[in-house]
Amino acid sequence: MGEVFFKLLNMSLTAGWMILAVMCFRLIFRRTPRWVNCFMWSLVAIRLICPFSIESTFALLSATEPIKDYAVVEGETQDYIPSISSDWQIVQNSVNPMLADSFAYDESASVAPLQVVTHICGIVWGFGVILFVLYAVISLFRLHLRVREAVPYKDNILICDAVKSPFILGIVKPRIYISSGLQENEIKYIAAHEHAHLKRGDHWWKSLGYLLLCVYWFHPLCWIAYILFCKDIELACDEKVIRDMDIQDKKEYSRTLLACACRREMVFAYPLAFGEVGIKERVRSILNYKKPAFWLTAVSAAVCVIIAVCFLTTAPRKYQIRVTIPAGGMESFYYSDEEISPKGNRLTLSAGEGLGDTEVVLLPVEVKQENAYDAPTYLTPGMPVKMDVEKGAWFKIGVNVQNPAEEDMDVYVEVENVDVRIASVVENSTASDDYYTVLGEQQKNTEEFTVEKLLSLCNAGSEALQEAFAIDTEGGELPYSNLIREEGEEWLTWMYRIPLAYNGREYELQVSYWVAETAEEYGYTENELSDIRIVYPAMGDGQLLYDVDERYTPDLDVQSFLVREYDISKYVNLELPAGLTLGKYNMDFNDIWQGCLLKGDYEEPAHGEFAQESKYAPGGIGLVEMERFSDRVQFENNILQAVEWRMNHGGRDSEYEIIEGCDRQAILCEYSFDLFTAPEAEEYINKYDLEEEELQTTSRYWYVFFAEQDSDYVYTLFLNQEHFTKDDIIKLARTLKFMK
Structure with a gap:
């Protein structure tokens, strides 16, 4: 628990800088479209969610390690000065130097003090998350109780006497609840506002924002970000509604907003409410609204990109590669235990701790190009040196340093944009x-x-x-x-x-x-x-x-x-109709068949998230070994009669019909397949708010089977009846030529 908390703390400190950047953006670009502000908050959410970052030379954050808690190594003690990694280069390692004395390890204690602090922080954080989630659940449960007597008005709008201010309730099937005391003209503006929320998906975004607030409840900037985010989605929604209104409609809209203004409560878990936040600012924004100039939108978008690049990426990590010079060591070069692999064709080296003016070389460990990597390069503190190297190769770093002292000496060479590993040995696996x-x-x-x-x-x-x-x-x-x-x-x-x-x-x-x-x-x-x-x-x-x-x-x-390699052309050759192409080979694309689906410029049904692609694709061609299928293939007097192929949620709907004029014996029949199981159909109907009669539950196909008694494979060709006729499948079947 403590490790999770410190990881989140490190991520929140990094995101804190981005929150400050977005707040500055809001102050400077006051007249920018409000949807841009919402987009900026989505970047903050990405920063809070993703535990990793892409490296970039434009990044303002350094790729430092997460906060580490105190560690005790068996048989020895280690002095540890706690540090907080904010990923901002100007922040010092020690936030408060007094912590070094406050949490210094006491050998008389059985448990390191900072371990206790870490554990307690993790427990407190966990309880906080649980409390905030419970608060949201209880608040929404109470709200459901208040609106259970609501009666339908029209569309997805319901009227309830217990409602003081309009709001949206529900995630999967959101509904709009309004007060019974509203006038028809007021309902018109309220419905426009709430439907704008739904079109923008604000009920999803606000739920995600509150969930992140539950996780990062300990960070004050996250609270500020959530409050500003709620205000911005309301302002963005207002802009969407009034975009094409005249001044009279704007005034009526503002009056409706004032009439529906709800009592300010710290109930952030409540759903989106019309008139929820910043009434004064919203009215002023509505009455003064002017369509933003194109140049302002373009500049705002450019600034968004800059902020995203600067704060969603991290600077290339720099490594301090240690080279140990043994006591009395007077040889020319000593090499690092670690190996480096450049990520590009140029390597940058700098003198690190303990290293003065010296020569440095690269010792090839794994290379493909025979370059003179062992030619010495002179290194001076404060003056980085660039070397042309082989990308992806592995090297050890060598330095020309002598050590006449009686103790080993460690010096460091700083490198960046590399992978680092310990020198390879035969390792035992896990x-x-x-x-x-x-x-x-x-x-x-x-x-x-x-x-x-x-x-x-x-x-x-x-x-x-x-x-x-x-x-x-x-x-x-x-x-x-x-x-x-x-x-x-x-x-x-x-x-x-x-x-x-x-x-x-x-x-x-x-x-x-x-x-x-x-x-x-x-x-x-x-x-x-x-x-x-x-x-x-x-x-x-x-x-x-x-x-x-x-x-x-x-x-x-x-x-x-x-x-x-598998290639369908090894087995068959066919002339595809215009608009159809062969998809990639699949070992198991339709029960036991292997082969390729046919692709075309046809609209795919939305239920693809539930059904197998072979049940709604335009068609396909497949094969299976005869020895695996021989008990299902029936011949009578050497004439193909049937191919009994059965699968779950599908079956044959017609008798077999022999097709003449094919390269091999062929029979035609019809198959139908269920696109949903009963639970999947119910889930789909609820997800997209459909009526049962609107749902396509089955698909129908023409199937042609090809087989000979002495052949190695049974083949099938099928076409979707939604796009092709019986004549189409027969014509295509006659073009199939089987390779000998």
Whole structure:
């Protein structure tokens, strides 16, 4: 809890500078359109939500570490002076020097004082979040009780005697509540205002703002930002409503605003209320409103971009690379333990702590270009030196410094725009896979171990490793480890890792098979570690890649290992109608079929968030191995009769009809598919406020199946009946030519 609080505290301090910048913007650009102010507050929200930033040379914030709490290392104590990182370069590390004495570590104490403070702060923050959320829930619950007797007026407007001032209630299905004592003319202006709120999505934005306030309740600038944000969305909404009004309508609108002005309460959790904040300022703004000049809008937009770049990004991080000069060291050069990798083709070096005028060199660790990196460059304090380097290569930094003293001496070289790592060694992997040995960077690039050598050791050729086995080498047995399944948001990754022992060294091969958009369970049997048979019953064609676990080699590009590309043209050739193209290959695009969907310039239904794309796409072409489908394909006297393909929420709606004139035997039928389950349909209706009869719940397709008794594959071609006729599918089926 304490670590989370200090992380949020660091983020809030960074966002505080941006809040001040937006406040200055509001003061300077008073006549700018109010929607620009709302956009600026959205940038503040991004700063409060995102725990990371993109590096930029234009940034005003430095990429410093989050606030760290006190740490006690076993067997020793560490003096710690607390510091607050605001990501603003002029802020000193120590906010209050007195804290150094107040929180100095006392060896007689069993717990470090700052640890206690961290823990208490985290608990207090957590209770504060809970209280503010409860306050919002209770307030809205009470409001629901007040309006439960409301009666419909028209559209989504309801009238309630308990309502003093109009407001919007609801997030998914928002409704407008108004007082029963309003005149028809007043209702007209109120409805225009509240509908403007809904069109702008203000009920969503204000809810997000309050949620952020619940998290950052401890930061006073966040309170100020929330209050100003609420005022700006009201002013922006007023501008949207009165944009095309004449002066008389503006006066009537202002009178309605004054008549509906509600009693000022600190009820920030209440929904948007007409007349909620800043009545005087809003009336003045309405009566004095003039359409802003184009140049003012353009300048405001440019300033928005500048503020976003300056405060949503961080300056490139600078690293102090330590070089230890041993006691009595009188050699020419000593090198850092850390390795650096430039992110560009130019490296900037500066003299850091303890380093005077000296020579500096780069020692190549992993490079592809043979440049003279070891040519010394002279470094002077206060005068950065730039060197042309290979982007992405790895180097150690060497300095020409002697140390005649009897103790080791540390000097530092400052570098920026680089990645840094500890010098590579063979590492043991984490506890979750502790029987693996990880390939270190230095060993990977030795002559003894190459991808070609790996291919010869594995002896797998291009057969996609259908059966794994162990072989003996000079270094001993090469056991195959367990098959590991990893599932991501877009990919289902099958992989297994092979610990290798070769010439006395240990390596690891990680082989991955990536299957796009599939959830099918592949089976495997596991015996002894050195005898595992890996079975891929539905693998088909695709790609098999060689990779190294990126936890240990984060900057290594994936290298091709065993590649088998899928191409639909290997199997069929067809003449697509005008406006249709083939989509990308998919291993599992329609139940057990693999192939491509047809893409076209057709309007996709909004329910795509629920239904599979294959159930509403213009069409597609797919195939499946005959050996997997043979029990579903029926022949009579060598004539294709049926292809019994069944799937959840779909089925055949017609008898089979033989199509003559095709390259292979073909039969035609109709299929229909459910686009929603019952809960999904209810969710969709509620989300978009639809009537049941407005919802398209099914799709219908023409399906043609192609098969021969001696063929390796069963093929299917399908077209959406919403866009194509029966004649269209028959005509297209006759153009299909199957590759021999």
